[in-house]
Amino acid sequence: MIEIENLSKDYGPRRAIDNLSFQIDKGEVVGFLGPNGAGKSTTMNILACILPASSGTVRICGHDVFENSLEVRRRIGYLPENPPLYQDMTVVDYLKFTALLRQVPSRGVSAAVDRVLEACSLEDVSGRIIGRLSKGFQQRVGLAQAMIHNPDILILDEPTVGLDPIQIIEIRKLIQKLAEAHTIILSSHILPEITQICRRVIILNEGKIAAVDSLEGLTASLRKGERLFLKVRNSAENIVDQIQNVHGIISAQEEGPGEFRIDAELDSNPQDALANLCLQQSWGIVELRRTALSLEDIFLKLTLEEKVPEA
């Protein structure tokens, strides 16, 4: 559905994205992840035919974004980082306008508007001026405009930025609903969002792909060890040293009063030995559990590991 080959983009001397290549199949929900300035928005702008690439090719549904951009633009819905809203229009007028721009036949316009109003729960504010709506509603109007012509592909650039937690959950639910019928590319620098919505993650860092994998794949490949969490009642002074002496344990760190983060070798299962130690020293176990490596850790690992050779 989307094929990107050796895509690069230069802003003057600065290279924003460098030799990206990947493919996205029909029906996939893909997350672009990366710190600010990693090239997420640039890539999305190229996909949406706003920016031309410096080199490389992008094909969407078999059409080149540069040579056949009208065909491509017919098939995508784009929500840029700043939703493109005319502040002085009412929600309904704005959506009608975007429907006509996207060449929804005039007979189908009001049906299309009703459909997105319902999908984005905007019925109650449909007659209000966009400039007077809260940020959360404005974001939803932005999303509604992107899906008004029922495009095959939705490109959403940081759809939840600047929203409060409740609004974030609402938008997230909406995107999950949309994922049933659309191919979605989503960018974010908020990690839990990606884990909840996307089945595949593309991690960008400084314009390059740091990793492309499914979430499980990423977690598995980067788990070089086990991480344990231990909480005890009676904290002794040399407790960290004693824990580190247990077989299979690489390091231990005190995270709070009586709380320790312990990294162990893979498959060494040091839980029994740790528990024994706690009983012997009568520290009083409150909690001992294995913690999974979160996407946050993976992300930091990937983006930091890259920097080490440069330094």
Added chain:
Amino acid sequence: MKTTWIIAKRDMGSFFASPVFYVIATVFLFLHSFTFLNLLDSFSGQSFQAERFLGAGMSLSLNEMVVEPILFNMAVTLLLMIPVITMRSFSEEKKNKTLVLLLSSPIHLREIILGKFLACTGIVALMMLLSSYSTGFLIWLGEPEINPLLTGYLGVFLMSACFVSLGLLASSLTENQIIAAVISFGLALFLWIVGWGVQEGSGVVGEVVTYVSVLAHLVPMVRGVFDTGDLMYFASFIFFVLFLTYRVLESQRWR
């Protein structure tokens, strides 16, 4: 073509939704009415005197003494106001990031530019229509020649369309509306005064400069001379400036 109309309609709607249009139209009509009343007053005074000294049956030309000056006054007022009408066209869309919506929609850039051009000329045409009560009044009470009146209105309208295209060009260059207004005002005024320094018989350069000057084509039309050469000037001017606007917007994508 349909999309052009959709964009024009939205732009016009945003004029009416904001106070901008009402303020501009009110000021324009006030200035127009003021000059109209003054001209009418001086005309009636002079024709009264002419009748007394030169005998009955001798009447002064309504066209020459009222219609022509009123059209020139209107042209100057529009010269001042069109930059304010056009300044937001692209600047505001860039500033509010709404241009992205147009650019990511399946429409040609030329349709966007044409739509905005239609919206602004439509606004100017509406203002001229509102002000035409004055000439309606003249036709009702006096007997002005109709043909010079029509060519005069057409000339002022075409001149306005030229200034609108200049305004769109200026607006495409910047996201600051004030800068856009100043640039388009400067360009329009320059086009107005560029022929002033040309002496009679100053050779090819003088002829070219005179040809470029908008006044050289506006004056004959207001005086009632209808020449296809003047029409060609206005048409090619508008086309050329809109083409420049197209290139500017397209090149901005590449940056």
